[in-house]
Amino acid sequence: MVAYQGRRVLVTGGTGLIGSRLAERLALEGKAQVRALVHTWSKAAWVSRADVQLVQGDIRDPAAMAEALQGCDVVFHCAAARGGWPLCRATNVEGTRTVLEAAAKSGTARVVHLSCAAVHGPLFAEGADETAPLMRSGIPYIDTKIESEELVRHFSASHGLPATIVRPAPVWGPCSPGFTVMPVRQMQLGRWSLVDGGHGICNAVYIDHLVDALLLAGEREEALGETFLVADDYGITWGEFFEHYRRMVNTGPLPSVRSESPVARALRRPIRAIDWLLGPGPRMPEYEPAPLLVRGARSGLMRLRARLTRHAPFSDWDLDLYSKQGRLNIAKARTLLDYKPRLSLDEAMRATEAWLHDQHLL
Template sequence: MKLPNWRDKTIFVTGATGFIGGRVCERLVMAGARHVRALVHSMHRAARIGRLPIELCPGDLLDLASLRSALGDSKIVIHCGLGNARAIVRGTENVLGVAAARSVDRFVHMSTTAVYGISPPPGCETEQAPLRRSGDGYCDNKAKAEGAVFKFARRGLPAVILRPAIVYGPYSAWSTRLIPALREGRVALIDGGRGACNTTYVDNLIDAVFLAIENQCALGKTFFITDGETITWGDFIQAHVAMLGQSSDLPQVSKEEAIAYYKNRPGLVLGSMKAAGSVLRSKEFRRLLMQIPVSQRILAGAWRWLESLPEGKRARIRSRVGVRRQVLSVQNGRFMPDEITVATQTSTVFFRIDKAREILGYSPRVPFAQGIRLVERWLRFANYI
């Protein structure tokens, strides 16, 4: 049984200025949705969706008054919002509460396969695998957010949870960060690139969103959403190497080598305190700062935050502080991937989409070979290559 005439209903999208949420808005317009309300936390990030015939609603997931106003009389909610740890959990609870109070017809929650950790262990290939605390803040908070959705679903909220994996496509940071990293020699194939990548082309994911809205049989269920292909990290990285016309002979690092490298470094707290003393006494502050394990993580996080900002704002910050990205970890003059990259790219788990095929009627229509060509066209258009 399908939800009738859902395109005629008011549809509310959170995280609308992000990569996935932005494409949701575009596809809704393309599909003929009559009224789309987009929650916008920062208007300066709304350029991509600002050209669309949709309503931009200023608000914050953590501000209930603005959330109630933005959601309005919407009957369908597509929750793609992220943010910090509090926004992931409390923000999701807030959206759920307002949606339930307004008796929405459908609540589609955008989760992630990362609820099983950065490096999902064998045994979680299907949605039946129980969630366990991984120790990573993002992963564990996304799992908590899922728990909130299930709680409201048990109370009658018509909710569906989607768990995409490595979502790529135009505007995706997986490509916009990989291209400059390849140019600067900051990429190595870990274990020969054999790790499971679990690609999900963004339009395949949006197809699943629409199916989740339509299909009554999906209510109260979770679904893995991928391209359904056994794409490895080597496949994904080498596809970008080919775009640049570079040699496919990339540096090789084993998982064991990387783990040993980080294990043999000073303990995080004690080593940081000792290194901090050296830095404070040295005239070469910036150079020595990179010897502090904690500072490396902080600087890596700061760089990821900087890269998430609009180009104009990034340029202003760079000009003020003279920031340049540096290779954070080098061994014998060779780039060493950070711990998160090692964990991400060495999982051997390929998530199965049998459940999505059977219940949602999901069938990935954009294969990886086509998706990566579309990414290349966009990267050239956007002057990344």
């Protein structure tokens, strides 16, 4: 972390899972002068514990971005939105464009762009690496991440912007809502199931391992112009992964659902039809100008989808994620970044369990 000592660093998405931990470690371990861009003050409590300058602003605002970037050497672009198409496109695509334009105009800022391994789709072939094709899925968050990557490559080629893209596997550990807090809570309620007995390959990354990779991507010359997949690479199954949570919760054996169950198959078509209607374009407008009748229809479709997915608790994407992926190849990150997961699975799980106890979630 000596490389960051005294340097000015901007972290967008400073209140999120990844951005807040990155900002915290840059300040505490790297002794950097850290500036975190905060969109909503009420979410800034966690990151404000560290010696971090909090700057309120919106990545879609060119003036706010220019001011936040002033004097910075490195920008870690972690801000992103999940939700409908208009929100994801405005934040993940146009917001990224604003960040890149501000960085290019500064003439000094290096950019590390946080993407996700999901841009390759839910079905990884065994040994898939960064050259695997990008797969549009119809999911707003993922498809707009693909578009944002295209912008990074464009600015790198046309403006000479020094940039690196990092694609993490699903992130787990302290503060992770989707791959730690939610599964633990569902197990406590008796609602969590394995898919196909938990035999699928687990591609995931512990939060501090991802932060390690981001820090390396922001300092190494070999990283410029490159894209990196990042995972723990423990070589375990999802059953082995979730068994740690099951023991924390002290519940009985987890039930299993089949990835090709009759119920899941029967419900796929109506769920996909609803997703199409709620998707991008003029089919079902999302914003306030939409007629009252249309907004009511949107609301009704969303409620219907929620009911259907209760009977098929995993989406098509989840079923593939938990049952049909091969093991990701992170050799490029190991070679060019010298990335290596520093905690064993047991060590990372113990740290996660301690955090869950601290937060009164266990």
